[in-house]
Amino acid sequence: MNDAARKLAPLAKDQAEQHYREAPNNxxxxxxxxxxxxxxxxxxxxxxxxxxxxxxxxxxxxxxxxxxxxxxxxxxxxxxxxxxxxxxxxxxxxxxxxxxxxxxxxxxxxxxxxxxxxxxxxxxxxxxxxxxxxxxxxxxxxxxxxxxxxxxxxxxxxxxxxxxxxxxxxxxxxFQSFNDAVALAIDMAGQAFERDGHLSGISTGIHSLDGKMGGLQRSDLIILAGRPGMGKTSLATNIAYNIAAAYEPEVQPDGSFKAKNGGVVGFYSLEMSSEQLATRIISEQTEVSSSKIRRGDISEADFEKLVACSQMMQKVPLYIDQTGGISIAQLAARARRLKRQRGLDVLVVDYIQLMTGSKKSGENRVQEITEITTGLKALGKELNVPIIALSQLSRAVESREDKRPQLSDLRESGSIEQDADVVLFVFREEYYVKNMEPRDEFDPKYEEWKMQMEKVKGTADVIIAKQRHGPTGTVKLAFQSEFTRFSDLADPSFTQYEH
Missing domain, CATH: 1.10.860.10 (DNAb Helicase; Chain A)
Structure with missing residues (x-):
């Protein structure tokens, strides 16, 4: 053996010993x-x-x-x-x-x-x-x-x-044994019994909607769709704030926290900035019109209301990410980080068409939307949280006599309709009736229009077009456009109806 080989032999032996390490066990x-x-x-x-x-x-x-x-x-x-x-x-x-x-x-x-x-x-x-x-x-x-x-x-x-x-x-x-699955189902029923309102899911804060859906169910993908001007962002913002404001933590045996009521909300606002979103929420909470807040056209009393509301809102666990054009992979990574650092009970994405896929070469928009909805569904299951994803509707609605949205109106609809556990449409007839106002108030049709306007004014329909674990149907809500607020109707003559 030459000198070089002699010097290398112990080194090789040391490296061999270093490379072989048994996995930790006892x-x-x-x-x-x-x-x-x-x-x-x-x-x-x-x-x-x-x-x-x-x-x-x-x-x-x-x-x-x-x-x-x-x-x-x-x-x-x-x-x-x-x-x-x-x-x-x-x-x-x-x-x-x-x-x-x-x-x-x-x-x-x-x-x-x-x-x-x-x-x-x-x-x-x-x-x-x-x-x-x-x-x-x-x-x-x-x-x-x-x-x-x-x-x-x-x-x-x-x-x-x-x-x-x-x-x-x-x-x-x-695979999970059926025993474990049954135990989880019983736990869920027990939690529903103890939770406010006896809901199996997280309350949206709108009772008539909860009555139909049983709250937002964990791991569900809830698509909330509507034409521009229908108020889908307003409804999503209302629900997100209601959940965050109702947050009531409960300490678990291992020292971690779990939501007893309400929850921690992550809101991806791809269309509006966080300030615009906050202005909407402040307007809804204080009943001071958001256009007045933006113009600074407010009284001292209104300003005091805004300050008091903002102090209260600072304690609310609502986290906003305003990155535009975010990819599904980035969104998932940030959601995991939020859950790890602050907790997470509900995720809102406003809206699907503003997200990007992985942009594989030659991929068209329909494939990209499919990747996004499949990714959102998988993320909901992984994090065990409901995801409310907003979606645009195609213009086909506008060309029909009956403007009520249908599942076929979902843009790039195949995958959105398929992956969703729940599909909700926001429809405000008032928006369309208002645009039909006769120009001449002496027109014989004016009185007829006025009566129709009175009938639909201040109301909105949330159409449950698909629901895996419950009935479809329509929920009538009150809508105050100046405060962008959806709420339960006070008038009991408006009933929910199923189909």
């Missing part, structure tokens, strides 16, 4: 926990709410934990004798058979008191292994620099995986 903690469960099945319930089989490092331990969990949930006793029948008899653990290994685990079990501590240690190590996987993937992708994954999308992908890991402790998704 087999003794896994054995101690399984032993405690086999001796006293109550130990399982101390860890079952956070520890899943996938969190254990040793494949055999995963299977034992999964089998014991299933046996215990069925109300039967899990011990070495009952568990061994579900494992391969000829499987070996060193010199021991599986049956002997189970008996050894139970014989050497320590106190059940430490079960939760062992469970936490195993869970933390599983998170560390997941972090290592994400980190290794990041490094490998960054080295390879694939053409279809520029650095920005790599950052967004890493951020998404880290967020999922932070939220749920796992990022692999996969």
């Amino acid at each position: 087999l003794e903690a896994e054995q101690a926990l399984l032993g405690a469960i086999l001796v006293n099945n109550d130990a399982f319930y101390r860890v079952s709410d956070f520890l899943k089989p996938v969190h254990l490092y040793e494949p055999l331990h995963r299977r034992i934990f999964e089998i014991t969990g299933e046996i215990i949930r069925m109300g039967k006793t899990a011990n070495p004798v009952t568990v061994k029948t579900f494992l391969k008899a000829d499987e070996k653990v060193g010199d021991l058979t599986v049956a002997q290994y189970l008996a050894r685990l139970a014989a050497e079990a320590v106190s059940i008191i430490n079960a939760e501590d062992y469970g936490r240690a195993i869970y933390d190590l599983a998170l560390r292994r997941s972090l290592i996987t994400i980190g290794e993937d990041m490094v490998n992708i960054a080295y390879d620099a694939p053409l279809d994954m520029p650095p920005q999308s790599q950052i967004e992908d890493a951020e998404r995986r880290l967020f999922e890991l932070a939220e749920t402790g796992r990022y692999d998704g996969g």
Whole structure:
């Protein structure tokens, strides 16, 4: 061996040792926990709410934990004798058979008191292994620099995986047992019973709308559409502010906060600036016309009202992002960040047609809108929040005799209609009747127009054209255009009707 080779040999050995590092694990903690469960099945319930089989490092331990969990949930006793029948008899653990290994685990079990501590240690190590996987993937992708994954999308992908890991402790998704799904459904019913108004979702603050929809359901994509001038931004702003103003946090056992009523709202205002949006909300709350606020045509009393209202509004958890032309990937990354830092219960996007897709070459606008709506639907499920996305309607409405919107009027409609869980149309007949005013007030038709105007003045229809978990139909609301405010009608003669 020459000198150079002699010098390189120990270096190569050191590097080999450095490169081989075993993933973090603690087999003794896994054995101690399984032993405690086999001796006293109550130990399982101390860890079952956070520890899943996938969190254990040793494949055999995963299977034992999964089998014991299933046996215990069925109300039967899990011990070495009952568990061994579900494992391969000829499987070996060193010199021991599986049956002997189970008996050894139970014989050497320590106190059940430490079960939760062992469970936490195993869970933390599983998170560390997941972090290592994400980190290794990041490094490998960054080295390879694939053409279809520029650095920005790599950052967004890493951020998404880290967020999922932070939220749920796992990022692999996969199937969920029906038991877990049933438990979640019962929890939701219990929360609805305890919440104000007994709603399964988050209240919009407009009772007649809540009555039809049961509030805004988590993970739903709610499309709110209308022609310009119908007030869709006003309705979305009203709902967003109502939810944020009703926010009532509740401390969870792990120290985090969850909304008991109302919620934290993220508002993507792609069309209006945050000041314009704030002016609308102040106008609605103080009943001082927004045009007067903009012109400064206000009295001292009005100004005092504005100041008092702004002080109250500063405590409201409503966060506005006014970046124009934002892409679905950027929107998702910012929403995850908001949820992580401040919490998030409802997301509003004003409006879909102002967003951009990933702009793959040769992609037309319909494909781009499809990517956006599919992305919003996936984001709602990932963050477990309802997303209200506003949408334009095509001009086809204007050429019809009956101006009421239909699902086919949604611009680039296929994907919007398909991905939405709920489609709401805002329709104000007053807007169209007003434009039909005869020029001559002595015209015989003037009285007829006046009567029609009186009938529709100050009202708006919210048409529920599609709803996955409830009836379709129309809700009549009051609309005060000077304050851009939608509210419940005081007159009980206006009833909701279904179709």
